[in-house]
Amino acid sequence: MQQQPDVTEQTTQANPSTKRRSSVMMLVGFILVVLIVPATFGRMQIAEQFDQSAVDDLQESAADFVFIGNSLLNTRIDPDYLSELTDKTAVSLAIEGTAPGVWLLQLQNIVAAINNPPPEIFIFFHDDLITRQINFTGPKDPALIDRLSRSDTSQYALLSSKKQSVADRIENAFVSIYPMAKPKSNEQLQPISSIAAELIGYSDKEFAYAVDSTFTFANIRDQAAIIQSPKFHGDFDETIDESFLPELIQSANEIKANLTIVRVAARPTNDGLPNEPDSLARYTNDLSAYLHANDVHYIDMIGHIESGDIDATMYYDGYHLKNRFRQSYTEFFAKWMLTSAEAKGTAQ
Amino acid sequence: MLLIAVFTGYWFVTRRLQNLLLLVASYLFYSFIDPKMAILLGAYTAVNYIAARRIESDRNNSRKYLWIAITASLGALAFFKYAGFFVESISDVLDTIGIANFESTLKIILPVGISFYTFQSLGYVIDVYTNRTFARRSLIDTALFISFFPQLVAGPIERASVLLPQFERRRSFDANLTASGISLIAWGFFKKLVIADNVGMIVDNVFSTNQPGAPMLWVGVFAFGVQILADFSGYTDIARGSARLLGIELSLNFRHPWLAASPADFWRRWHITLSTWLRDYVYIPLGGNRKGRYNLAINLIVTFVLGGLWHGAAWNFVLWGLLNAALILTCRAASLFRVKVHTLPATLITFIVISANWLLFREGDLSYIGDNIADSSGDFKLALVFGITVLIYSLPIWIHAVIDLTRVADIWERNDVSRMVTLTALTLTSFIAILALRADTSTEFIYFRF
Numbered sequence: 001m002q003q004q005p006d007v008t009e010q011t012t013q014a015n016p017s018t019k020r021r022s023s024v025m026m027l028v029g030f031i032l033v034v035l036i037v038p039a040t041f042g043r044m045q046i047a048e049q050f051d052q053s054a055v056d057d058l059q060e061s062a063a064d065f066v067f068i069g070n071s072l073l074n075t076r077i078d079p080d081y082l083s084e085l086t087d088k089t090a091v092s093l094a095i096e097g098t099a100p101g102v103w104l105l106q107l108q109n110i111v112a113a114i115n116n117p118p119p120e121i122f123i124f125f126h127d128d129l130i131t132r133q134i135n136f137t138g139p140k141d142p143a144l145i146d147r148l149s150r151s152d153t154s155q156y157a158l159l160s161s162k163k164q165s166v167a168d169r170i171e172n173a174f175v176s177i178y179p180m181a182k183p184k185s186n187e188q189l190q191p192i193s194s195i196a197a198e199l200i201g202y203s204d205k206e207f208a209y210a211v212d213s214t215f216t217f218a219n220i221r222d223q224a225a226i227i228q229s230p231k232f233h234g235d236f237d238e239t240i241d242e243s244f245l246p247e248l249i250q251s252a253n254e255i256k257a258n259l260t261i262v263r264v265a266a267r268p269t270n271d272g273l274p275n276e277p278d279s280l281a282r283y284t285n286d287l288s289a290y291l292h293a294n295d296v297h298y299i300d301m302i303g304h305i306e307s308g309d310i311d312a313t314m315y316y317d318g319y320h321l322k323n324r325f326r327q328s329y330t331e332f333f334a335k336w337m338l339t340s341a342e343a344k345g346t347a348q
Numbered sequence: 349m350l351l352i353a354v355f356t357g358y359w360f361v362t363r364r365l366q367n368l369l370l371l372v373a374s375y376l377f378y379s380f381i382d383p384k385m386a387i388l389l390g391a392y393t394a395v396n397y398i399a400a401r402r403i404e405s406d407r408n409n410s411r412k413y414l415w416i417a418i419t420a421s422l423g424a425l426a427f428f429k430y431a432g433f434f435v436e437s438i439s440d441v442l443d444t445i446g447i448a449n450f451e452s453t454l455k456i457i458l459p460v461g462i463s464f465y466t467f468q469s470l471g472y473v474i475d476v477y478t479n480r481t482f483a484r485r486s487l488i489d490t491a492l493f494i495s496f497f498p499q500l501v502a503g504p505i506e507r508a509s510v511l512l513p514q515f516e517r518r519r520s521f522d523a524n525l526t527a528s529g530i531s532l533i534a535w536g537f538f539k540k541l542v543i544a545d546n547v548g549m550i551v552d553n554v555f556s557t558n559q560p561g562a563p564m565l566w567v568g569v570f571a572f573g574v575q576i577l578a579d580f581s582g583y584t585d586i587a588r589g590s591a592r593l594l595g596i597e598l599s600l601n602f603r604h605p606w607l608a609a610s611p612a613d614f615w616r617r618w619h620i621t622l623s624t625w626l627r628d629y630v631y632i633p634l635g636g637n638r639k640g641r642y643n644l645a646i647n648l649i650v651t652f653v654l655g656g657l658w659h660g661a662a663w664n665f666v667l668w669g670l671l672n673a674a675l676i677l678t679c680r681a682a683s684l685f686r687v688k689v690h691t692l693p694a695t696l697i698t699f700i701v702i703s704a705n706w707l708l709f710r711e712g713d714l715s716y717i718g719d720n721i722a723d724s725s726g727d728f729k730l731a732l733v734f735g736i737t738v739l740i741y742s743l744p745i746w747i748h749a750v751i752d753l754t755r756v757a758d759i760w761e762r763n764d765v766s767r768m769v770t771l772t773a774l775t776l777t778s779f780i781a782i783l784a785l786r787a788d789t790s791t792e793f794i795y796f797r798f
Binding site: 019020022023024026027029030031033034037038041042138139178180181183184190191192193195196197199200202207210211214215219220221 | 522523524526527530534546553555556557558559560564716726727729730732733734736737740741764765768771772775776779780783784785787788789
């Protein structure tokens with residue numbers, strides 16, 4: 001009689017313990033399945049091929065001026081209008097959200113690849129972007145890198161070998177475990193939008209065109225004044241060696257093109273003064289000296305803020321100009337180009 | 349990372365150390381957002397802790413201590429959240445009547461989550477005053493109640509009677525609770541990264557366009573309704589899931605609001621912890637529905653306007669609150685005339701009306717709304733594609749609601765094995781969908797700005 005409670009006690013003790021063990025085992029199984037299964041998807045992705053049509057288009061245009069940059073360039077220079085004003089052919093290769101890594105690929109694999117390289121190349125940037133070791137300022141687009149890379153020159157390896165941040169390393173490790181997480185091409189539609197477009201009878205291209213024409217920069221609302229905090233990532237001497245700038249200069253030299261580096265100014269402060277901290281001003285001086293030593297033209301648009309040619313009302317946000325000022329900026333730039341050409345002629 | 353670090357050490361220490369670990373983690377978390385704001389959080393804790401203790405120990409002067417706590421908490425909230433709005437409004441009025449014209453340069457940084465922890469800490473002091481709970485001796489437990497990191501920045505707004513007792517007992521590891529927490533986190537991230545962020549890109553495109561035209565504008569409004577639900581309920585699920593990993597059960601904040609059959613029903617399903625807070629601490633103390641129809645209407649309007657202002661210091665939020673009160677009052681008036689609508693059409697009408705009402709929440713420029721609300725220009729076909737896209741993105745939320753409604757979930761709740769298999773399938777699906785369908789750019793949670 002005395003042993004019975006012990007048996008009951010043992011039974012009641014054993015059950016929760018077994019149950020607990022099986023719950024833990026199930027939890028481990030749950031975590032393993034959730035982590036391992038997605039890693040098996042997407043391992044067969046094929047890299048996009050080099051886009052030869054970009055080379056052919058530039059070749060056909062017989063461009064005198066080629067502009068390279070991102071949306072800052074797009075909101076400032078209208079290449080067709082510039083061609084009209086200067087009687088020369090201007091072509092813009094601007095791609096939104098891109099940075100020097102992509103610009104180097106464009107210069108080496110598109111501009112330098114044509115038979116008649118343009119005599120003048122302009123690269124637009126802001127703050128210290130020209131010496132930053134990055135490919136994109138916005139969402140990453142590995143497919144764009146693939147389309148701009150010739151497999152024989154392994155440009156992707158060149159870009160990957162540059163200094164990577166901790167965040168980049170973590171992201172790369174994550175993507176190597178889960179290839180499905182690789183960022184999609186900016187030109188690729190989200191599958192859900194694609195299904196919806198298909199239902200309405202749009203092809204992907206028609207849909208992309210409709211989206212672009214409806215939400216073009218020309219239709220964007222004005223927004224409240226933004227005073228941009230200028231971006232600064234370290235002194236010029238610390239960043240130049242690991243940047244793409246020396247290779248950009250070398251590539252332009254190889255095709256005997258005049259390279260002009262244009263730094264656009266951030267939106268001025270409320271007082272109309274240049275938005276330029278001392279650290280960035282020092283960086284700009286060093287950059288200017290470096291470019292001068294390498295026979296590269298340099299235009300710093302901060303001077304045009306000081307002279308009042310460009311003011312805060314022309315800005316859409318911290319860096320981009322309002323669409324209605326694109327033409328006047330293009331005129332302004334054309335005037336500078338013509339004056340500069342005259343000066344060169346006089347000097348010669 | 350913080351959650352994983354806490355989770356690892358959490359189960360091997362005593363209850364007091366568990367709470368201390370959570371408190372340190374909570375302040376580290378808040379300091380990481382902005383170190384200065386952690387001092388503000390500490391000040392809130394000190395004021396409300398002392399006030400609650402004094403209210404209980406000195407009942408004769410309890411009203412005085414209650415008002416000190418209310419004034420200090422709401423004063424800080426008013427300063428950080430509303431000072432700029434009032435200065436700007438006064439400036440506009442003076443400018444309009446030609447007395448003065450000055451440009452406001454008052455720029456005050458809004459501490460993240462201040463609206464949430466102000467209400468949570470005030471609720472505690474009021475509950476102590478009304479004897480719904482007792483003042484805690486432990487400063488650590490009280491501080492943790494106000495700062496618990498999974499729900500600090502965007503709720504749910506917890507009650508002392510729900511959260512504090514959980515901190516007052518030792519939590520031990522529970523594999524089932526951990527699995528359900530992970531699953532809830534995955535579901536929350538799915539709602540945020542796949543639904544809210546993708547739909548949010550459509551919303552941003554529409555509302556950044558100068559002249560979208562009425563069809564596109566209404567698609568944008570519908571999309572915003574989907575975005576804000578997926579965004580906010582996604583955050584809540586992540587918060588609730590994270591808390592479950594630590595053995596804490598937070599309150600439900602959403603109960604399928606799209607199934608609401610009336611505006612009043614919607615507010616019983618949407619941001620439940622704010623709605624019940626306003627009901628218990630504003631509407632009922634004002635008299636609720638006890639003092640006749642006229643007072644009921646006034647009380648409802650006051651409560652909803654305050655609810656609107658809680659979201660932000662702007663006139664569109666005031667109008668949004670007024671419109672919500674008007675909708676509820678209209679439905680009450682209709683019921684007086686015995687107007688009855690079948691549940692399904694009532695749900696559909698409520699969904700449309702509430703969706704339309706989000707326009708005032710999303711867009712602060714009333715002249716922009718006026719210019720576009722009936723403008724028939726714009727690309728109708730493109731608007732239709734966006735509308736269908738948003739509808740497809742919203743399907744998982746509808747399916748979740750229908751599953752709960754039809755109690756299909758009961759089948760897999762039968763035993764541990766079926767529950768774990770279901771959780772595995774749901775979590776796996778969410779994770780794969782996040783990897784494959786997440787938006788290119790992720791934005792901050794909408795309710796972080798409140």
